[in-house]
Amino acid sequence: MPSHNKDExxxxxxxxxxxxxxxxxxxxxxxxxxxKDELKNVKQDHRTMGxxxxxxxxxxxxxxxxxxxxxxxxxxxxxxxxxxIRPPVPDPVKDRPLLGIKTNKNFISQNAVDTIMAVPKKxxxxxxxxxxxxxxxxxxxxxxxxxxxxKNFGSVPTYIIERKEETVRAKAEYEAYMEEYFKKGALRTMxxxxxxxxxxxxxxxWDELHHAFQxxxxxxxxxxxxxxxxKLEQDMKAxxxxxxxLQRHQFIYIAD
Numbered sequence: 123m124p125s126h127n128k129d130e131x132x133x134x135x136x137x138x139x140x141x142x143x144x145x146x147x148x149x150x151x152x153x154x155x156x157x158k159d160e161l162k163n164v165k166q167d168h169r170t171m172g173x174x175x176x177x178x179x180x181x182x183x184x185x186x187x188x189x190x191x192x193x194x195x196x197x198x199x200x201x202x203x204x205x206x207i208r209p210p211v212p213d214p215v216k217d218r219p220l221l222g223i224k225t226n227k228n229f230i231s232q233n234a235v236d237t238i239m240a241v242p243k244k245x246x247x248x249x250x251x252x253x254x255x256x257x258x259x260x261x262x263x264x265x266x267x268x269x270x271x272x273k274n275f276g277s278v279p280t281y282i283i284e285r286k287e288e289t290v291r292a293k294a295e296y297e298a299y300m301e302e303y304f305k306k307g308a309l310r311t312m313x314x315x316x317x318x319x320x321x322x323x324x325x326x327x328w329d330e331l332h333h334a335f336q337x338x339x340x341x342x343x344x345x346x347x348x349x350x351x352x353k354l355e356q357d358m359k360a361x362x363x364x365x366x367x368l369q370r371h372q373f374i375y376i377a378d
Contacts, residue, residue: 246259309377311375317368321365328362334354335358
């Protein structure tokens with residue numbers, strides 16, 4: 123079947139030269155010259171690689187004796203006005219001391235009087251902690267009761283006083299709050315007879331549970347026996363908790 127492609131032509135069979143299109147111009151930044159100038163200003167020549175051409179030493183710069191020895195710098199004056207200057211050596215002629223001067227002071231008597239009137243020196247408080255006699259001051263060591271010398275020693279701390287006042291205030295507010303409830307008739311205080319009656323009933327129930335607990339078999343090898351033992355223990359603990367609650371608290375309020 124003949125092809126109806128319009129692009130087919132006999133001229134397409136003739137080999138044609140391949141035309142390479144020209145490349146677009148290469149991109150160059152507009153800051154290129156500025157970057158070059160900055161690099162030249164910052165760059166340090168011979169930083170790592172050394173000189174391109176090693177300079178030859180001069181003939182006059184040969185190594186001399188004691189050239190590599192360390193030398194102290196020359197002393198410099200500070201220029202201070204109040205520098206201490208030592209006095210000159212005394213002149214044996216002009217600065218001759220006075221000779222032949224005598225005094226009537228009795229040094230023996232004066233020394234005796236000074237010794238009698240002198241205040242005795244208090245011994246230092248030291249602590250010896252080794253058998254060789256090593257010692258150190260006692261006061262800064264923390265072993266001496268220095269706190270007893272404080273002005274407020276023996277007084278009650280402020281925070282305890284404030285805490286007591288806060289407790290008294292809270293108790294008064296609670297009593298006033300409960301008094302309002304009593305006036306409304308919402309609560310009433312449990313009487314001693316009621317307390318004693320309830321205690322006796324709880325103790326009687328505990329005795330019955332304890333007797334039942336003691337009557338359990340020695341060998342508990344089945345699930346029902348284990349469940350009954352756990353149930354008795356829980357009931358006894360609950361009764362003990364209620365008994366302890368009634369015995370510890372003085373006032374118990376009941377809502378009618």
